[in-house]
Amino acid sequence: MASFRRSVLAQMLICGVIALLGPGLWNANNSLGAGGALTPYLVNAGNSLVFGLMGLFCILSPIFVNWIGVKGTLIAGSLGWSVYSAALYQNNRYGTEWFVIFGAAICGVSAGLYWAAEGAIILSYPEHANRGRYLALWIAFKNGGQLIGGAINLGLNATKATAGSVSYITILVFVALQAIAAPLGLFLSPPHKTERSDGTRIVVEPKTPVKEQVRRLWQMILTPQILRLLPIFFSCWFYWGYASTYLTLYFSVRARALASFLSAVTGTLACILLGIFLDSKRLSVKARIRYGFIFTAGLFTLLWIWVLIVQHDFEMNRPPTLDWVSPGFGRAFGIYIMLQTSGNMVQNYLYFLMGTVNDGTLEMSRATGLLRGVESWGQCASFGISSSKFSPFYTTVINLVFWTVSLIPAVFSIWAVEDKRTLVEGQDSASEDAVVEALAEEKKDPVSQA
Template sequence: MTALAIHRKSFFRSSFFQILVIGIISFLGPGLWNANNSLGAGGALEPYLVKIVFALMGLLCISSAILANSIGVKHTLILGTLGWAPYSASLYQNNRYGTEWFVIFAAVICGISAGLYWAAEGAIVLAYPEHQKRGRYLAIWLAFKNSGQIVGGAINLGLNIHRSTGGKISYTTLLTFVILQAVAPAASFLISNPERVQREDGTRVNVEAKTSTWKQVRILWQTVSTPKLGLLLPLFFSDWFYWGYSSTFLTLYFSVRARALGSFLSAITGVIATTILGIFLDSQRWSLRHRAQTAGYFVMSVFTGILVWAMIIQYEYTHKNPGKLDWTSPGFGRGFGLYIMLGTAGNLVQNYLYWIVGSLGDGTQELTRHAGLLRGVESWGQCASFGINSSKFNPFYVVIINLVFWIISLPAAWFTLHQVGTVDLTKRAPSYNESSRTSKNDISSVIEK
């Protein structure tokens, strides 16, 4: 690539455009998928239908860096967008005709593709932007993802506004999701390869050289076994463990239209909260270390408090089942508010953890591993949570398990989190004027110090 080509600015190569595209894909794919499952596994009353997805997603997320090393982040992302529409189509078929085998088959396909998607998407969101804009761009990405849930919730609410009892959502809702999600693979072709991305500050996206598959396996093992990432794995497992409980809580205790409203409002509050957090994480008024620790104390304290509140509410509901609560029901606000707060706090925790793993490394392959580990271990936590819920385990004990996992994971995680900011990686991004030979080895040596 010539110097003239490098410096010829194109909006379609800008890091901002890449985030817009990945946001649109997130809106169409996982955003609408989340809207489905906010109504209880796509509207079916049994949550076990999604645990297959999470099990396979975790495995593929963690190992996806090996594939990305061979075919690149962009092509890994394209493969990762292929499973959303078939899964929603299977939910439509099951909802209308009771064809459950199709759900299981589509869950396998979705789990495999989603594993590739989350790791590649995470690498793009973390590696492509200018380092000092990472928090805001993460917020934009999560806003798009939650906007899918907002639109899905609005569709659900509009189609089911008169249904004040329990049951399944209209199959028309699911058919709408299938059509929208089928657009995601086409949108993924708009993403630029990392070496062609143009940042505003003139720095390049760090792209490591391809290596052998065996070497990638060794690097992955080293990443898992070192304190930098290894001590965060229990936190990754526990931070989305609440989602299985939250989905089941909404399904068990609320009417169809109340569930649709919950999906709609929790996404809006999540967008607002993560936007505020992203602005703070990018603020240059405070050091990287100060931002990492302050935000960490805040989001973890809030999430802990809400889990305690969930234990109190669930204890009441276990001993006196409120039935199917509608917004006209007495006491609706207590349980409904818990669901909104859980969703909002969960988004804050995930936004913060993505920012943390991005601050612990650089380069598309390294950040594919980091994002894959984060989302993969999270997925296994979700799989365990949905597995417990699908076995009719007492919801009160599910909350206790979640709280115990969460609290136990915090001390080990803080050992790593307190190291963030010792070296500010935003000052190590190579510029277009620097020799490309200095990018990888210099940054890697600084990170490990």
């Protein structure tokens, strides 16, 4: 019987709290629109740099996981959130601009390591039968950070019924809380010491040279099934720059604070329900993967059509600053809430998909690093577009086109999913060989590389 400290649940709770304090609060800040700033353009440029560097280091992070283990990589990846929030505080209170760009660079490198290590832990530690639920738990914690942050935002800005920047105290609270994230990583159990409830071992690939890690990463990228998923990875978070700008341009400070809070509530509930469905034993894995895709992708597509219609109306006749007592507030506000909610569901689904087609800590770090890296480049491009005064309507058109086109190759990969773990059409046996080697290594030496 596994001790609680070494149990999978304990590791998920530790990762969840880190996700709450780090990216969760960062998301809460960005859910205010432009990090709570008066205008979106500088912060959008900073966010573009964050996601550009994050994408690169997400994809390269398996090298670090192979070198210092998932635990060390996670700790290193938790250091940058508070630095960027501190830069946003300086900009909000004193108008400092250079620190936003510097903080964005630090955060981008750090977050790239964080996301791949976190994804590897969340998807490789749990037994296969419970991955959807644990993924939903992690998403709930991450959105819980946005929920807490949103409550702080709302409490400190509830009287601001006009446009403007949020209280700088809001961001200062975030800086203090995010600084706690990295030390919590010290309590994480390495994979070779973690005990699953079903008695199975966590596959840990033996350490290999950097050149071999690069070879395996490139091999994964060129796998036909993964290659066809890259467009949807890019487009699934491409909307965020538009959503942040939309909220900043059209809503009052307290409405932005309400959006930060409410989108966390709806996103958390939606992902929990999706996670329960994805772990359902009543349907085969193949059926869950297909139905999950139809629901999440279909909802997101219909939502973009709605966004296009409303944004066109705003383009023809820009509304005054919308507060929660303004006429037409519900229609415009609902778009943002639904966009964030369905976006979270799409990401939750894609993580589950990658967890289904891969196994082992290093293989998972490559898979999640690739997923999060390409997602980040989509966000980089999105915030890059939104850092200028480019028309929000044409930004919406670009989003809808990118998303719709990305669904076509994704369908071929998702429909290739079988009920067993091996799903990749035409894939050679390199990944399986790595798993066999790791299992053999574990039999020789039960204390595997972390």
